[in-house]
Amino acid sequence: MTLEQTVLENFRELPTDKQQEVLDFIQFLKYKLSAKKRLAISDKQEFLTKTQEINDFWSALQDFRQRADLESIDDDTFENLRDKSPGREVNL
Structure with a gap:
């Protein structure tokens, strides 16, 4: 018996409200699946558009500099960022 036949047989045994x-x-x-497809297509189109705008490294760097707020980065930004634990012990 195929999956479709099994589903249909069980479906017919249910009361109308459960059907x-x-x-x-x-x-x-089906809606959820179509929404994922629409989102995937939208993301791909956005990615392709952005990659087509940037042709070389210099353009990408300039784009990054415009988007990132590099002026706000100071020593406090990196304070306590690094894990100071000794890590694993190595025996030679």
């Missing part, structure tokens, strides 16, 4: 719930769930899954 409606199954249908609602199937429609929800």
